[in-house]
Amino acid sequence: MSESAVQADGAGAPKRLDNLEVLVDRYLRHLTVERGLSKNTLAAYNRDLADYLAFLRGMGISEVAQITDLHIETFVEQLGGSRKSASVARTLAGVRGWHKYLLLEGVIQRDSAHRVSPPKAAKRLPKAITVDQVVQLLEASGPEPFSDTDAAAVDSIRVRDRAIVELLYATGARVSEIIDLDIDDLVDPTMIRLLGKGNKERIVPVGRYAQRALENYLVRTRPALMAKGKGTPAVFLNQRGGRLSRQSVWQILTDAAEAAGLNLEVSPHTLRHSFATHLLEGGADVRVVQELLGHSSVATTQIYTLVTVDSLRENYALAHPRAQAIR
Numbered sequence: 001m002s003e004s005a006v007q008a009d010g011a012g013a014p015k016r017l018d019n020l021e022v023l024v025d026r027y028l029r030h031l032t033v034e035r036g037l038s039k040n041t042l043a044a045y046n047r048d049l050a051d052y053l054a055f056l057r058g059m060g061i062s063e064v065a066q067i068t069d070l071h072i073e074t075f076v077e078q079l080g081g082s083r084k085s086a087s088v089a090r091t092l093a094g095v096r097g098w099h100k101y102l103l104l105e106g107v108i109q110r111d112s113a114h115r116v117s118p119p120k121a122a123k124r125l126p127k128a129i130t131v132d133q134v135v136q137l138l139e140a141s142g143p144e145p146f147s148d149t150d151a152a153a154v155d156s157i158r159v160r161d162r163a164i165v166e167l168l169y170a171t172g173a174r175v176s177e178i179i180d181l182d183i184d185d186l187v188d189p190t191m192i193r194l195l196g197k198g199n200k201e202r203i204v205p206v207g208r209y210a211q212r213a214l215e216n217y218l219v220r221t222r223p224a225l226m227a228k229g230k231g232t233p234a235v236f237l238n239q240r241g242g243r244l245s246r247q248s249v250w251q252i253l254t255d256a257a258e259a260a261g262l263n264l265e266v267s268p269h270t271l272r273h274s275f276a277t278h279l280l281e282g283g284a285d286v287r288v289v290q291e292l293l294g295h296s297s298v299a300t301t302q303i304y305t306l307v308t309v310d311s312l313r314e315n316y317a318l319a320h321p322r323a324q325a326i327r
Helices: 020-034 039-058 069-080 085-104 131-141 156-171 175-179 208-220 222-228 246-259 268-281 286-293 298-319
Strands: 006-008 014-016 191-195 201-205
Touching: 020 039, 020 085, 039 069, 039 085, 069 085, 131 156, 131 246, 131 268, 156 175, 156 191, 156 208, 156 222, 156 246, 156 268, 175 246, 175 268, 201 286, 208 222, 246 268, 268 286, 268 298, 286 298
Parallel strands: none
Antiparallel strands: 006 014, 191 201
């Protein structure tokens, strides 16, 4: 083996430059430094590529030059037997990105992955809840902001929970964007700054109800929680004074849905879908909704127009005297 084919590791033992794990590590570092991907996205790439390497090892492959189109197609077929098409497509995107990187770096002479296509995903419409259901959820999540209830009798944590749910619905934010909010991101009472995918910033308006709920939390609850922690700039804090986790937000919504008697699963993404759907039903332009959601392509946003079209079709069929089936 030539010197160019090996590199020394920390223990002095040689390590092949075409070793699969080494090349994946190099790619992940590239994504971190050059593309600035979020921790969650990097973790997903890491998991997907780990699955890919496990498959390759099972096929007896130890060097990247041994990988062929057939290997990748077989990997995709195996994934399709146990995963949803969207998950398979995401994993393949990571595999293709790795192979493209290796080609650009000159590690391989041919990209075996670029002709492999993901399975076609069935078109699934986002699940949105009605405005009435949103109101029930909000009322069950915590007390009305600045109500006449004795301040001492108000559960301060539920004040926080109400602010979170109000803000999720008012802005259409992703759960990661809400938990990553810092005090400096509260531009003014009517606007907040969200950091979306790819570290893209956007400024979104905050409606009157969410403004009141957020102010109520900042006045009544956050100072006491802040005193228990180490001075984090996070807007939403847990009971130890640290930044709230995404799992906690999911639990807040689950508890609120149960308390409201909603016989359905409600997640942060449910409120994001509902936000977009209700805006479009109210007459908002799809490109405005695209900007508010932080979608890079309007095509992603346009799936919500299918939701509103379905709603129109259903109402038309029920209400128009000449729309009903002939008996």
